[in-house]
Amino acid sequence: MAAPAPLVVVGDALLDRDLTGHADRLAPDAPVPVVADCDERLRPGGAALAAYLAARDGRDVTLITGLDDGPAGRALRGLLDSWLRTVALPLDGAVPEKTRVLAGDRPVVRLDRGDGRVRAATAEARAALAAAGAVLVSDYGRGAADALRAELGARPPVVWDPHPRGGPPVPGTRLAAPARAEAHAFAAALPGAADGPKQSPGDTGAAAHGLPGAAAGHVAGQALRAVACQAAALVRHWRVAAVAVTLGPGGALLSYGEHPLLVPVTAARHGDPCGAGDRFAATAAGLLADGALVEEAVEGAVAAATAYVAAGGAGGLLAPGQAAAPARGESPEDVVARVRAAGGAVVAAGGCFDLLHAGHVGLLQAARGIGDCLVVCVNSDASVRRRKGGGRPVNPLADRLRVLRALACVDAVAVFDEDTPERLLAALRPDVWVKGGDYAGAELPEAALLEEWGGQAVLLPYLDGRSSSALLARAAEEAR
Secondary structure, eight states, X not given: OOOOOOEXXXXXXXXXXXXXXXXXXXXXXXXXXXXXXXXXXXXXXXHHHHHHHHHHTTOOEEEEEEOOSSHHHHHHHHHHTXXXXXXXXXXESOOOEEXXXXXXXXXEEEEEEOOOEEOOOOHHHHHHHHTOSSXXXXXXXXXXHHHTHHHHHHSOOSEEXXXXXXXXXXXXXXXXXXXXXXXXXXXXTSTTGGGSOOOOTTOOSHHHHTOOHXXXXXXXXXXXXXXXXXXXXXXXXXXXXXXXXXXXXXXXXXXXXXXXXXXXXXXXXXXXXXXXXXXXXXXXXXXXXXXXXXXXXXXXXXXXXXXXXXXXXXXXXXXXXXXXXXXXXXXXXXXXXXXXXXXXXXXXXXXXXXXXXXXXXXXXXXXXXXXXXXXXXXXXXXXXXXXXXXXXXXXXXXXXXXXXXXXXXXXXXXXXXXXXXXXXXXXXXXXXXXXXXXXXXXXXXXXXXXXXXXXXXXXXXXXXXXXXXXHHHHHHHHHO
């Protein structure tokens, strides 16, 4: 499998700090919580986070950003140096710092300091940009993108992640990725914006209005139409190829100027959303650099951002023992090696997955929750025919693999041609092997194999009455 394509990230780096403790009382002099026993954790922020995440995906990354030699600048270099190359732009002021104080997993207050702004481009930065195969602009409005705007206009980036305090993407950008509130603000400032549908940046659809039934659907439809109109207007005004408006737990809406594509979240995940936009942008840029279509890049980015939030988001990024999130598109062996090197647990599950149904999805989601990655072992077409008989599989291997890889809970898919996956399992050596509950009472030959390296085979509950064979039998009966 080809190595991930290199990526150059241009943008404004921040130093993020989390102070996490517990709060069980209010201060005696003001009605504010007292957060005690705080642990401090530093991490890259802004463009530095996007670059760091891309590097953790296995990419060769160059970050062009404003840096100084102050305490924040030195701390940021220390976090980045082992992962990527940094090209520093001169700053007026200090590297911005963003500090969150959290009680448990709930933010209590955020403290910002540092007003550093990029003063000018450098010859080294221009040379790095000229040699780039693919560019991501992560514009936090502190001058890095503006300083290199002429060079970016000459070779438009694959992704531009805009900020209300920054300028618009350069014409020719392949994909602009504003968040919903940002898209609303950008579109509201366009000429003729008063003629389009209105939407408050705080609108979140029917749930925010508490409206039942058809009324809720009407409000949700209006909100979605407003986002679609805003995205289309930005495509035309910015003269970019496409705009993907990120909708948080609603996924993303992709527009080329008309007939938008809604990319939903495939599995509900809850966690810290801080940095999810950077995860989205880094993934989309990387996939486009690898040759993916825009739609494929947005789908992959939604899945990656969802998994990132579920894994703890920015708050869990540099936690001790935190397993690195496997990059979409990595081989099963690479996924296992990456997760195991970070001290994570590898889970594997197997089956034919001929007609993917609710039972399969529930099983795979539960399996992914056991560890830090899920590798699905799939029977080849010949193996399915030997097990299931003539006429199976209904869906060929390529289609089954594509469907499985589209699930956010699946990190990699491996194929075996034998009747059982023992040889594949011996190569992957997962910590946990999962089977559906419909195998209860049957022999599990894999169980003894897992014991050889200290692994464990387990059964998970299976949705009653759901199976590919039952679905096929029902369809054949109804066709008579």
